[in-house]
Amino acid sequence: MEGLANQLKRGISRQFSTGSLRRSFSRQFSRQSSLDPRRNNLRFSFGRQSSLDPIRRSPLHGHDELSVPENLDATMHLLFLACRGDVKGVEDLLNEGIDVNSIDLDGRTALHIAACEGHVEVVKLLLSRRANIDARDRWGSTACADAKYYGNVEVYNILKARGAKAPKTTRKTPMTVANPREIPEYELNPLELQVRKSDGITKGMFQVAKWNGTKVAVKILEKDRSADPESINAFKHELTLLEKVRHPNVIQFVGAVTQNLPMMIVAEYHSKGDLASYLLKKGRLSPSKVLRFGLDIARCMDRSFVIRGINYLHECKPDPIIHCDLKPKNILLDNGGLLKVAGFGLIRVSNISPDKAKLAPGTLIDHSNVYMAPEIYNDEIFDRSVDAYSFGVILYEMLEGLQPFHPKTPEEAVKLMCLEKKRPPFKIKVRSYPPDLKELIDECWHSEPVVRPTFSEIITRLDKVCCNCSKQGWWKDTFKLPWYGSLALNL
Known part of the structure; x- marks a missing residue:
């Protein structure tokens, strides 16, 4: 019990609606270690994980009988109660103003968790409070996909009736890995990138975008070039060098999108131009x-x-x-x-x-x-x-x-x-x-x-x-x- 409580206390959430995420300037372009799938040993593991989670963390036994630890972050509190199937507890938190779509470090909402566990009444409650049925976690899984994966037919049918769609298999990229565990550490979720038109960046090279609220420069490999061996080799070569280089006078590499199309390289943005x-x-x-x-x-x-x-x-x-x-x-x-x-x-x-x-x-x-x-x-x-x-x-x-x-x-x-x-x-x-x-x-x-x-x-x-x-x-x-x-x- 004490070990679980300590794990929960370490679960820092990203509740954007209340502005609970605060990052210093020095960390704007660094990958959070908590987002590294190889370092999840300190993250709280709910009973059932995302259907696309490459690391099958062991379900916790007996969590339904556990009391809620003290000083628990609001978002993690909501997800924890959804995991237990505590309808009244979830309702009380929502009535207190907790955002129904609050997410943890894996991008998972209470609806994801309830769908995994098959808690029908919690799912109905969350949907009545306008939970986003198409929200995707960091691996691209939705609540509908999770419910289907774990065989929770009733929850799956409820979500389907509301218009939810299980993610379709995306077209493979030339850098798609066979084993999800091999996904590069630098991999970014393309849904976190909001690309805008070029501004202060050499045209044809980078476009301005926002990544989790921070301006970045994004180089996009057009979909039609993803089948061209020369273009792919050039993309891989540039990515390899940027990943390797770290220096105050070298443009900072932020990350890349290699498992989805279009493929992208993301670097720090400089408004002063060249x-x-x-x-x-x-x-x-x-x-x-x-x-x-x-x-x-x-x-x-x-x-x-x-x-x-x-x-x-x-x-x-x-x-x-x-x-x-x-x-x-x-x-x-x-x-x-x-x-x-x-x-x-x-x-x-x-x-x-x-x-x-x-x-x-x-x-x-x-x-x-x-x-x-x-x-x-x-x-x-x-x-x-x-x-x-x-x-x-x-x-x-x-x-x-x-x-x-x-x-x-x-x-x-x-x-x-x-x-x-x-x-x-x-x-x-x-x-x-x-x-x-x-x-x-x-x-x-x-x-x-x-x-x-x-x-x-x-x-x-x-x-x-x-x-x-x-x-x-x-x-x-x-x-x-x-x-x-x-x-x-x-x-």
Whole structure:
């Protein structure tokens, strides 16, 4: 009895109608551990579980004779009484104002529970109070499906007479698992996503949506592309990388929909848009902002943050992640003005060795991408230095306010840089920026990959530029930044 009471006290509900769910900002994009089907040992198990619950938790015996534990959450109290078949108790709670459609962490209502247990009178009472007959739990099961599964014919007929429909088997996706226990931890319920039109997100990539009240960016794989092997492989590749990457300067992966159509990837939303739009609006940036933005980008590529317990991108083990498409459109601004790198996995590569790769067969090359390294443009074997090349071009654009060789077309600029090995001139005055910064750019976009610095070296050199400028009195207020001290400690 005491053990059950403790379990019930831990059962935190999501009673949206009374606003009982409160989450701090830091947890908005994290999956709640209580929603992980592998961690349900502390959750209260009702006598019979959802018909689609992949984990068959053992029914509790003798629960009809148990008294209600003290300090029980209102929603769990309602579900507990529905499980016992206590019609009077359920009625009293509803009369007190408890929402008849309150749900627990599994998305289950009192109607789900009563249908599982076959409590006809409780079901009738809940229906008289306008219980949602089509409410689905986290696995997609309805009260009607639960009643049918457990052979509660009378309850099933009552629900059917009210218009309830047992969920039809949905069309299988290419990532459908055979065993429900194998459903990925990141899997989201598509019914929790409210997709809206694109707003501040690059069209054709992500759409704005709301997930449990929080704005997110959703990338949708159209249903007609779910049968295309290339599209599916690209989707899986991007999903694998996003799931793997966790870093303050990398766009945060929220979850994905892989067991239902359409399949979706969900990431954090940034209302400030991308760096490309920012540069188009602002033009040339001050050298101080270039340094700060440059460090934001470089930090997510560098292994110095392995000290914090994470291996990212170029230092991921056993296989480093080469972005291959680092450009302003794939760099987002957060509300604090910091940059976050996105767009991983958009270009598929074939690994030749742990440090070498080549574009996957059939991959189309964008000949207007001025940030693309010559090795990729010429479809040659490349390494992680292609990202350093892109980084150099981005630094140049932030300093100059224009793309290389403007006003020539991007296609012409790419040919000059990748085929003729030419580099654009610096038009701003040399005294307007530290000479070391120009030297770094020249090395980053060097035609020979071996000359290009690693991102660990890039951070060290950018940090050195910051120190020198501070000592010499350049940009007095530039380097009084919250991350500066912690950055120095990690180098």
